[in-house]
Amino acid sequence: MDKKWLGAVVGLFLLLAYLFINFANHSARMGNIVKELRGHPVGGSTGYHIVLIEQERYHPYWEKIEKGAREAAEKYGIEIEFTGPVRNNMEEQISLLEKAVAAQADAIIVQGLNDEKFTPVIDKAVDRGIPVVTIDTDAPDSKRLAYVGTDNVAAGETLGRMVVKTTGGKGKIGVIIGSDQAKNQLQRLHGLSSIIKGHKGLEIVDVRSSNISHMEAIQQAADMLRQHPDIDVMVGTSSTDALGVIQASKSLKRTGMTIISFDNLAETLNAIKKGDLKATLAQQPYLMGNTAVRLLHEHFQGQTVRSEYFTEVKVLDKNNVQEGESL
Structure with missing residues (x-):
């Protein structure tokens, strides 16, 4: 009798559990249907x-x-x-x-x-x-x-003011831009130039493109410095440009030159700490x-x-x- 009674209790318990699970699943499905009808996504994904x-x-x-x-x-x-x-x-x-x-x-x-x-x-x-x-x-x-x-024009103007502040308004400037096809690079160059033009002691003597390439930045900076030995300020308008300038200046043994960068790569921040870069303009x-x-x-x-x-x-x-x- 005890065994029969125990079996009946277990059977009843399993039946109740089954009914409860079915009820919960049914309620969840109904809830999802209501959400969908109201225009709310169901689950962890919007489907977009x-x-x-x-x-x-x-x-x-x-x-x-x-x-x-x-x-x-x-x-x-x-x-x-x-x-x-x-x-x-x-x-x-x-x-x-x-x-x-x-x-x-x-x-x-x-x-x-x-x-x-x-x-x-x-x-x-x-x-x-x-x-x-x-x-x-x-x-x-x-x-x-x-x-x-x-705002890339405004960023270029900030670069120009950084040049003015660090040079005291006097110097020959070389610029390496990331690309002569990219609008943001041309806008930065435009903003930079507009500030430099307001200072008679400053002059941009050459502008070249790195095509967003570190190796190209090194080559273009080296060629520029060879052709214009009077350059004492170099500005890079994309993240890799000034890093290329640093390597080019070191290979040519150019010391005492002010280099200003763009962006905040780890290598850029380390170069500031070591004194190879004067400053950088960091985006987000x-x-x-x-x-x-x-x-x-x-x-x-x-x-x-x-x-x-x-x-x-x-x-x-x-x-x-x-x-x-x-x-």
């Missing part, structure tokens, strides 16, 4: 897939953008795909943008490029219902949703990537976003160089 097209994969600057974008995507349950040329190549970037449009991505984040070739592709994406956020460099004449990044690439994804999330939710989100820049020198490690 966005593509971020970088200027150059595995470049330290773009890796920071990627990190910020990835963390925001995880926060909002968005699937994000990263792509870009291994070596800086505008035509390949445009081709990747075309592919993202053809694949019907839900949104695209991309660096602004040559207006004539680039703007029509952005507009095609938007016309097909794919919002585009430009990052690092803008394409203001396109139908893009928003731009996130540095992590914040750019994070903000771009956040804006798309808000757009997906039906919120209105501003057309421009300028991230701040910060002058770093030996007095505050540690702050650059957290940007």
Whole structure:
């Protein structure tokens, strides 16, 4: 009798557990249906897939953008795909943008490029219902949703004021820009030049492009210094330029020259600590990537976003160089 009674109790317990689990599953399914009817995503993913097209994969600057974008995507349950040329190549970037449009991505984040070739592709994406956020460099004449990044003309002006402050308003200047095709680099050069022109004792004697290549930056800086031995100030407008200048100046045994950089790579911060660099102008690439994804999330939710989100820049020198490690 005891065994029969125990068996009956166990059977009743299993039946109740079965009914409870079925009830819980049914309630969960009903809850999900209600959420879907109200327009709320179910589960950890929103179902949105966005593509971020970088200027150059595995470049330290773009890796920071990627990190910020990835963390925001995880926060909002968005699937994000990263792509870009291994070596800086505008035509390949445009081709990747075309592919993202053809694949019907839900949104695209991309660096602004040559207006004539680039703007029509952005507009095609938007016309097909794919919002585009430009990052690092803008394409203001396109139908893009928003731009996130540095105000590059203002950043160039800040570089100019850094030159004036460190030289006392006198000196011959050489400039290495990241690319003579990239709008952000030309904007920085324009801002720098506008400040230099206001000081009679300062003169930009040569401008060359590194094509976002460390080796090319070394070669162009070395050639420039050989042709213009009177240069006493060198300015780099992209992350690798001034690092190339340092190596070129050391190989030519040029001492006492003021070198001003852009961005806050670990190598750049170490060069400031060692005294090889006077100062650098640091952007906030992590914040750019994070903000771009956040804006798309808000757009997906039906919120209105501003057309421009300028991230701040910060002058770093030996007095505050540690702050650059957290940007």
